Amino acid sequence: MEQIKGKLGGKKVLLMGLGILGGGAASARWLLEQGAILTITDMKTAEALGPSLAKLEDIKSQIRFVLGEHKESDFIENDIIVVNPDVPSTSPFIKIAREHGKRIENELSLFYAACPSRTTVAVTGTRGKTTTVNWTAHFLKGLRPDALITGNSPENPLLGSLERISPETPVVIEAPSFLLELAAESDFAPHVAVITNVYQDHLNRHGTMENYAAIKGNVFRKQKAGDFAIFNYANEWTKYFIAQNPQSKILFFYTKQLPQNKEGIYADGGNIVLRLHGKEETIMKSEEFVSQWGEHNLENLLGASLAAIVSGLDHWEIETLARTLSQVRYRQEKIFENDFVRIYNDTAATSPDATIAALARFGKDGPGTTVLIAGGTDRDLDFKEWAVAVKANLRAENLILLGGTATEKMKKELSQIGFGQINEKETLEECLHATLLRADALSKDSGTKIAILFSPGAKSFGKFKNEFDRGQQFEAATEKLTGGKVREDA
Numbered sequence: 356m357e358q359i360k361g362k363l364g365g366k367k368v369l370l371m372g373l374g375i376l377g378g379g380a381a382s383a384r385w386l387l388e389q390g391a392i393l394t395i396t397d398m399k400t401a402e403a404l405g406p407s408l409a410k411l412e413d414i415k416s417q418i419r420f421v422l423g424e425h426k427e428s429d430f431i432e433n434d435i436i437v438v439n440p441d442v443p444s445t446s447p448f449i450k451i452a453r454e455h456g457k458r459i460e461n462e463l464s465l466f467y468a469a470c471p472s473r474t475t476v477a478v479t480g481t482r483g484k485t486t487t488v489n490w491t492a493h494f495l496k497g498l499r500p501d502a503l504i505t506g507n508s509p510e511n512p513l514l515g516s517l518e519r520i521s522p523e524t525p526v527v528i529e530a531p532s533f534l535l536e537l538a539a540e541s542d543f544a545p546h547v548a549v550i551t552n553v554y555q556d557h558l559n560r561h562g563t564m565e566n567y568a569a570i571k572g573n574v575f576r577k578q579k580a581g582d583f584a585i586f587n588y589a590n591e592w593t594k595y596f597i598a599q600n601p602q603s604k605i606l607f608f609y610t611k612q613l614p615q616n617k618e619g620i621y622a623d624g625g626n627i628v629l630r631l632h633g634k635e636e637t638i639m640k641s642e643e644f645v646s647q648w649g650e651h652n653l654e655n656l657l658g659a660s661l662a663a664i665v666s667g668l669d670h671w672e673i674e675t676l677a678r679t680l681s682q683v684r685y686r687q688e689k690i691f692e693n694d695f696v697r698i699y700n701d702t703a704a705t706s707p708d709a710t711i712a713a714l715a716r717f718g719k720d721g722p723g724t725t726v727l728i729a730g731g732t733d734r735d736l737d738f739k740e741w742a743v744a745v746k747a748n749l750r751a752e753n754l755i756l757l758g759g760t761a762t763e764k765m766k767k768e769l770s771q772i773g774f775g776q777i778n779e780k781e782t783l784e785e786c787l788h789a790t791l792l793r794a795d796a797l798s799k800d801s802g803t804k805i806a807i808l809f810s811p812g813a814k815s816f817g818k819f820k821n822e823f824d825r826g827q828q829f830e831a832a833t834e835k836l837t838g839g840k841v842r843e844d845a
Contacts, residue, residue, distance in 0.1 A: 363386065363389040363390055363391045363435070364389065364390030364391075365390060365392065366390075366391055366392065366434045366435055367391075367392045367394070367432065367433040367434045367435070368386055368391035368392065368393050368394070368433060368434065368435045368436075368437060369394045369395075369396060369429050369430065369433035369435070369436050369437065370382060370383055370386065370393060370394070370395045370396070370437045370439075371396055371397075371425070371436055371437065371438050371439055371442055371446075371448065371449075372396075372397055372438065372439025372440075372441055372442050373395050373397045373399075373404055373407050373408075373439070374397070374404075374407060374439050374441060375399075375403070375404060375406060375407055375820060375821075376509040376821065376823070377407065377410065377509045377510075377512055377515075378439075378440070378462060378509070378512040378513070378514075378515075379395075379397075379407055379439055380407045380410040380411055381512035381513075381514050381515030382437060382462055382465075382512070382513075382514045382515075383395060383411055383414075383418065384410075384411070384414065384514075384515070385465075385514035385515065385517070386437065386514075387414055387417055387418070391435075393417065393418050393419070394418070394419040394420075394421060394429060394433060395418055395419070395420050395421070395422075396420075396421040396422070396424075396425050396426070396429055397421075397422050397423075398423065398424065398425060399422065399423070400422055400423045401420075401422050401423070404422065425448050427448070427451055430448050430449075430451045430452040430455070430457065431451065431452075431455050431457075433457065434457065434458065435457065435458045435459075435460060436449070436452045436457050436458070436459050436460070437460050437461060437462075437465065438459060438460070438461045438537070439461075440461065440462065440507075440531070440533035440534050441533065443536075443560050444536045444537070459537060459540070460537070460541075461534060461536070461537050462506075462512070462513040462514055462534065463506070463513060463528075463530065463534040463535070463537070463538060463541075463543060464537050464538065464540070464541035464542075464543060465513075465514060466505070466506075466513035466514055466516075466517065466528075467541065467542065467543045467544075467545075468541070468542060469514075469517055470517065470520060470526065471520060471521060471522045471524075472520050472521070472522060472523075472524050472525065472526040473522050473523070473546070474495075474523075474524070474525040474526065474546060474666050474667065475525075475526050475528065475545040475546050475547070476491055476495075476525070476526070476527045476528065476545060476546065476547040476548075476549065476662050476666055477527075477528040477530045477543075477545035477547070477548050477549070477574050478491065478527065478528065478529055478530065478549040478551065478658075478662070479529075479530045479531065479532065479535060479548075479549070479550055479551070479571050479574045480549070480550050480551025480552050480553065480571070480587075481551070481552055481553055481554040481555075481556045481706060481708060482551060482552055482554060482706070482708055482709055482712060483551040483552065483654060483655045483658070484529055484530075484531070484551050485507075485529060485683055485686060485703065486652065486655040486659075486683045486686055487549060487551050487655045487658045487659045487662075488504055488506075488527050488528075488529045489504065489681070489683045490655060490656065490659035490680055491527045491549075491658075491659040491662045491663055492504045492525075492527040493659075493676060493679070493680055493681065494659060494660065494662075494663035494668055494672075494673065494676050495525040495527065495663050495666060495668060497663075497668055497672050497675075497676045498525060498663070498666070498667055498668045499523065499524065499525055501519075501521070501523075501524050501525075502524065502525040502526070502527070503516060503519060503520070503524065503525075503526060503527070504527050504528075504529065505526060505527075505528055505529075506528040506529040506530055506531075506534065507529040507530070507531050507534065508529065509823065513528070525666060525667075527662075528545065530574055532557055532560075532561065532567060532570045532571055533557075533560070535570050535571065535573040535574060536570055536573075538573035538574065538576065538577075539573045539576050539577075541577075542577060543573070543574075543576075543577055544576075544577035544578045544579065544582065545574070545578070545582070546582050546583070546666070547582070547583045547585065547662050547665055547666055548574040548575040548578060548582070548583070548584045548585065548603070549574075549585040549658050549661075549662050550571055550572075550574060550575075550584075550585070550586055550587065550590075550592075550593075550596060551587060551654065551655070551658055552587050552589075552590040552592075552654075553567070553568050553571055553590060553591075553592035554706065554708040555706070555707075555708070555736055555737060556705075556706045556708075556734070556736065557734060559734040559735040560734075568592050568595055568596075571592075571596075572595075572596055572599055575596070575599075575601045575603060576599075578601060578602055578603035579602050579603065580602055580603065580604075581603075581604075582602075582603035582604070583603055583604050583606055583662075583665045584596075584601045584603045584604070584605050584606070585606045585607070585608065585619070585658060585661055585662060585665075586605065586606075586607055586608075587607070587608060587609070587654060587658070588607040588608065588609035588613060588617065588619070588621075589609055589610065589611075589654075593607075606618055606619040606620075606631075606661060606665070607619035607620075607621075608620050608621065608654065608657035608658045608661055609621040609622070609657070610622050610650075610653050610654060610657070611623065612628075613630060617630075618630050618631055618632075619631075619661055620638075620657050620660055620661045620664075621657070622641050622653055622657065625640055625641055625642050626639075626640060626641065627639050627640070627641050627656075627657065627660070627673075629660075629661075629664065629670050631664075636670065638660070638670050638671065638673050638674060639673055639674035639677060640674075641653065644656060644677060648680070649687070649716040650715070650716070651712045651713075651715060651716055656677065656680075660673045660677075684826075685700055685701070685702045685703040685822070685823070685826045686701060686703050687699055687701045687713055687716065687808075687810075688700045688701070690830060690833060690841040690842055691833050691837055691839055691841050691842075692804075693837065693839065694804075695794065695795055695798035695799070695804060695805065696791070696794045696795070696798065696804060696805050696806075696807055697804055697805075697806050697807070698806075698807045698809075698833055698837075699713075699717070699806060699807065699808045699809065699810075700809055700826055700829055700830060700833075700841075701713050701808060701809055701810035701811075702809060702811065702815070702822050702823075702825045702826035702829060703822055703826070704810040704811055704812055705731075705811065705812075705813065705814050705815070705822055706736060706812065706813075707736055707737070707738050707740060707741035707812045707813075708740075709810065709812065710727075710729060710741060710744070710810040710811070710812035711740060711741060711744040711812075713808060713810040714727070714744045714745065714747075714748040714749070714808075714810075715744070715748075717748070717806050717808050718744075718747070718748025718749065722747075722748055722749050722750050722753070723750060723753070723797060723801065724797075724801075724803065724805060724806060725748065725749060725753065725805070725806045725807075725808055726749075726753045726754075726755070726790045726793050726794050726797070726805060726806070726807050726808070727745070727749055727753065727754050727755070727808050727810060728755050728756075728757060728783075728786045728787065728790055728807070728808070728809045728810070728811070729745075729754070729755075729756055729757070729762075729765065729810060729811050729812050729813070730756040730757035730758065730759050730761060730762035730765060730779075730811060730812075730813060731757065731759045731761050731762065731811040731812070731813030731814050731815055731816075731817075731818075731825075732759050732760050732761055732813055732814040732815060732816045732817050733759070733760040733761040733763075733764055733813065733814075734761075734813075734814055736761070736764075736813070738761070738764050738765050738768045738812075739768055741765065741768065741812055742765065742768035742769045742771075742772055742774065743772065745769065745774065746769070746772055746774050750775075751774055751775030751776055751777070752775075752776075752778070752793065753793060753797075754774075754777065754778065755778050755779075755780060755786045755789050755790050755793075756777060756778065756779045756780070756786075757779075757780060757781075757782075757783060757786050757811070757818070758779055758780070758781050759813065759817055759818065760817070761812070761813035761814070762779065762813070765812070765813075766779070782818075783818070783825070783828055783829055783832055784832040784835070784836070787807075787809075787829070787832045787833065787836055788836055790807045791807070791836055791837070794807055809829050811825070
């Protein structure tokens with residue numbers, strides 16, 4: 356920490372993007388603590404940034420604010436530019452800063468430079484990274500109770516976590532592509548890097564799948580011998596990552612038997628098998644886990660288990676610790692249940708692939724057992740496979756779409772494969788009301804409970820601040836329309 360303070364003390368630092376989720380406020384407070392002369396600039400107005408500004412009330416006199424605009428002069432006159440994750444690296448203001456030789460940082464690069472932990476695990480991927488992060492931390496708490504999660508979370512901002520970290524603290528970092536954009540320019544090199552998978556996403560920012568995958572690959576780019584890079588053997592982009600010639604030890608996880616020349620962890624014949632150092636050992640049975648968590652979560656379990664084991668956890672502890680895994684909020688999370696319905700909040704499903712995975716879980720009992728709410732804001736994504744999965748797992752009357760730019764693409768794809776009449780609503784509450792009526796009728800006809808799945812398959816902007824706000828609003832609507840408390844009966 357003193358090393359970083361020496362670099363920032365007396366330096367003129369521009370924090371580009373305060374944001375509304377809390378990470379920017381935590382970064383501002385940390386930068387001041389390191390002795391920075393701080394300016395904060397954001398295109399949002401002070402009114403829009405109200406919640407974040409309130410968190411800085413006690414130190415605002417120490418900060419210069421430029422809100423509602425960016426000034427070119429700020430990017431020339433400050434020594435260091437700290438970029439909010441929502442700011443793309445292609446920003447013209449970042450270009451100006453680079454042309455003037457300014458040092459560009461973000462939360463992740465600053466965090467890693469200041470983090471004293473000797474056990475760092477960084478997880479990235481299109482799907483499953485949050486669950487894998489949470490489950491890896493759960494396993495590592497079996498090694499040390501002070502293991503913690505940070506990154507990509509309003510509750511656990513990167514720079515706000517540093518004061519809780521010692522050299523012995525295992526740290527699990529959720530590293531989305533937005534944070535990894537600058538990683539290749541920094542010394543970021545976690546001891547364990549996990550890529551859960553790569554699917555089409557964020558192309559409105561990254562342009563091509565190749566560029567998106569290359570940014571994901573920054574998670575292992577600076578690793579050395581003695582570190583570990585863990586890949587999903589089934590994902591088509593894994594060959595691309597291996598071709599990047601990681602210097603770390605390459606391991607795999609796979610829901611089938613791994614080829615004999617590959618090391619890692621895999622599921623086969625109802626067993627989860629660890630293969631390391633030329634030895635194979637069955638560490639647990641998989642049937643009970645799959646029954647509780649679904650087949651789609653098996654990859655997350657395997658990735659998390661392997662990351663924890665190479666971080667120092669005894670592999671024999673995995674089976675016991677797996678019995679106490681917790682549901683991750685907003686990821687296919689059951690929030691309500693009564694005599695005729697179970698309601699699941701999957702607001703973190705911000706891409707078509709995430710909803711396809713959810714449908715694979717909830718549609719397995721037949722097309723009449725699940726009612727889906729989907730729709731949102733487009734990010735240059737393709738919904739052809741989403742539409743095929745919807746048709747395979749749902750009756751047309753069991754789909755309710757929430758209006759949005761992505762919803763228009765969803766409707767077009769469904770129409771082209773002859774899905775049937777599409778029911779669209781303008782508000783989330785209207786969607787939930789319609790699904791509750793439908794689920795009630797289905798339950799009475801079948802005598803079974805019906806699953807209501809809120810899995811948007813798209814971003815949330817336009818109607819909501821972000822996917823977390825969307826999830827909270829869905830919970831509020833659930834309480835209002837059911838008269839019950841979310842999670843109390845779930």
